[in-house]
Amino acid sequence: MQASILNVEKIRKDFPILQRKVREDKPLVYLDNASTSQKPIQVIDAIRNYYLNQNSNIHRAVYALAEEATSSFEATRDKVAKFVNVKNREEIIFTRGTTEAINLVAYAWGRKNVEKDDIIVTTEYEHHSNIVPWQLLTKEKGAKLEYIGIDDNGELILDQLDKYLETGRVKLVTFSQMSNVLGTITDTNKIIAKCKKAGVKTLIDGAQSVPHMQVDIDNMGCDFFTFSAHKMLGPTGVGILWARKEILEEMPPFHGGGDMIREVHKYETTWNDLPYKFEAGTPNIAGVIGFATAIDYLSQLGMLSVREHESQLTKYALEQISKIDKMKIYGPTDISKRGGVISFNYADIHPHDLASIVDEDGVAIRSGHHCAQVLMERLDVAATSRASFYIYNTEQEVDVLIKALNHAKELFKI
Amino acid sequence: MSSADIYREIILDYYRNPRNFGKLENPDIVKRDSNPLCGDELEMHINIKDNKVADVKYTGKGCAISQASASLLTEMMMGKDFDEVKKLSKEDILENLGLTELGPTRLKCALLSLKVLKYGIYSYLIEKLKDTSSADKIKKEASGLF
Numbered sequence: 001m002q003a004s005i006l007n008v009e010k011i012r013k014d015f016p017i018l019q020r021k022v023r024e025d026k027p028l029v030y031l032d033n034a035s036t037s038q039k040p041i042q043v044i045d046a047i048r049n050y051y052l053n054q055n056s057n058i059h060r061a062v063y064a065l066a067e068e069a070t071s072s073f074e075a076t077r078d079k080v081a082k083f084v085n086v087k088n089r090e091e092i093i094f095t096r097g098t099t100e101a102i103n104l105v106a107y108a109w110g111r112k113n114v115e116k117d118d119i120i121v122t123t124e125y126e127h128h129s130n131i132v133p134w135q136l137l138t139k140e141k142g143a144k145l146e147y148i149g150i151d152d153n154g155e156l157i158l159d160q161l162d163k164y165l166e167t168g169r170v171k172l173v174t175f176s177q178m179s180n181v182l183g184t185i186t187d188t189n190k191i192i193a194k195c196k197k198a199g200v201k202t203l204i205d206g207a208q209s210v211p212h213m214q215v216d217i218d219n220m221g222c223d224f225f226t227f228s229a230h231k232m233l234g235p236t237g238v239g240i241l242w243a244r245k246e247i248l249e250e251m252p253p254f255h256g257g258g259d260m261i262r263e264v265h266k267y268e269t270t271w272n273d274l275p276y277k278f279e280a281g282t283p284n285i286a287g288v289i290g291f292a293t294a295i296d297y298l299s300q301l302g303m304l305s306v307r308e309h310e311s312q313l314t315k316y317a318l319e320q321i322s323k324i325d326k327m328k329i330y331g332p333t334d335i336s337k338r339g340g341v342i343s344f345n346y347a348d349i350h351p352h353d354l355a356s357i358v359d360e361d362g363v364a365i366r367s368g369h370h371c372a373q374v375l376m377e378r379l380d381v382a383a384t385s386r387a388s389f390y391i392y393n394t395e396q397e398v399d400v401l402i403k404a405l406n407h408a409k410e411l412f413k414i
Numbered sequence: 415m416s417s418a419d420i421y422r423e424i425i426l427d428y429y430r431n432p433r434n435f436g437k438l439e440n441p442d443i444v445k446r447d448s449n450p451l452c453g454d455e456l457e458m459h460i461n462i463k464d465n466k467v468a469d470v471k472y473t474g475k476g477c478a479i480s481q482a483s484a485s486l487l488t489e490m491m492m493g494k495d496f497d498e499v500k501k502l503s504k505e506d507i508l509e510n511l512g513l514t515e516l517g518p519t520r521l522k523c524a525l526l527s528l529k530v531l532k533y534g535i536y537s538y539l540i541e542k543l544k545d546t547s548s549a550d551k552i553k554k555e556a557s558g559l560f
Binding site for chain 1: 416417418420421426430451452453454455475476477478479520523
């Protein structure tokens with residue numbers, strides 16, 4: 001067994017939930033991190049502290065509590081900007097999550113800029129949140145939605161992008177930086193370079209990448225970037241949309257309401273400055289404040305170390321799982337091309353049965369279509385089982401999974 | 415229920431050797447439903463003759479519990495009086511499958527087949543028999559399953 005670059009034993013002590021037992025007496029082996037991560041006590045305390053000591057609405061009131069709350073809330077914006085290397089803090093917009101961030105772009109930017117017969121390009125390994133908003137938009141506008149396919153290794157066939165770009169009708173290419181099912185890390189630079197050359201905008205869904213690897217938005221050169229707090233130690237209900245200032249300024253608002261206005265008259269309203277123009281209503285203040293602590297936690301570990309820990313663990317898990325006869329593993333075999341996500345199918349055991357069986361040993365894995373039914377169709381399966389790792393997972397936990405899979409083998413007489 | 419109690423021979427046998435799997439030509443009842451949480455899918459075809467189930471088939475994909483349940487349900491229905499089939503209950507299915515203490519998520523897998531059957535009967539009663547009185551009762555039962 002290899003020692004991790006992270007002090008996992010120390011990290012685990014920060015996560016109260018990892019101390020609990022499930023199914024009576026089994027230690028929890030949490031391997032559904034691609035869905036949501038667990039939260040360290042520091043994040044939980046930050047949220048608690050806001051409600052205990054600072055609870056008030058932000059941006060308007062002049063009293064002490066509100067000043068403190070506003071300052072904690074806005075400090076998160078700076079932290080986020082620094083964490084993903086964004087120069088202008090006003091380009092960071094708080095949303096409810098990646099889904100809302102993508103919908104914001106589809107609604108506000110898409111409705112203004114996409115016309116009949118235009119093309120939006122996405123990929124076969126997208127989450128439903130990066131497919132359905134574009135279906136809604138293209139149907140409304142009489143535009144087309146096209147897909148970059150994947151090869152048998154679970155990687156995008158980028159030649160197909162060239163074909164779409166040649167039409168001259170592509171308005172946006174939107175894709176995830178890491179597949180939530182296959183773990184494939186997208187060749188982001190190559191896609192952006194192709195799109196830039198063609199004068200086409202790009203949106204990156206970073207929900208799976210930002211929690212697990214170093215992301216540098218400024219260097220990347222995309223036009224929109226989205227991610228969620230809850231997959232990176234933060235609370236649910238907080239997400240980020242980043243877009244270039246010039247683009248945001250040209251975009252009409254998404255939601256109308258408080259905080260996003262400058263002046264409201266009976267029939268006319270002028271908009272607030274960025275980023276507030278896109279932040280209508282009272283946001284998830286406690287969540288945003290908690291997110292700052294999550295970013296601090298990850299920054300202290302260092303994202304390069306996080307990535308190395310997960311690569312090492314994924315390599316170990318891939319080796320162990322592939323030893324099992326009649327096991328089908330999806331996605332790239334080259335560890336440098338995949339994140340800490342492993343999807344698999346075992347003999348004729350349906351993923352739901354498999355997840356139920358391993359749950360009895362305290363192992364939480366995901367089963368189903370993972371909100372990626374287009375990909376399931378491409379893989380020609382109804383569902384897969386998925387194990388996904390994070391900073392607190394260990395090789396011993398992978399061994400518990402393997403033992404649980406053997407349990408399934410016995411029950412199904414494979 | 416432990417996995418050892420759930421995945422006994424009867425479930426595995428019906429899962430791996432499905433009875434009455436397939437489709438009927440011109441069936442009197444066709445009903446399809448899915449469980450969006452799991453993605454279990456089921457389509458049931460039934461022929462009714464002289465107030466009896468003359469033939470029944472199903473197609474679908476999903477977990478062992480959902481498919482075994484559908485497979486077994488078709489056997490339970492075959493040749494039965496239509497009135498008896500109308501009365502089939504949640505307890506009948508679970509008892510026959512030997513699944514008595516399922517958790518809420520897996521219970522949906524086990525009862526998808528009955529839900530499809532009940533909605534199928536409902537449509538048949540309304541559209542073919544114009545029998546609204548007993549149809550409402552069936553619909554209520556179906557929607558109460560999950």
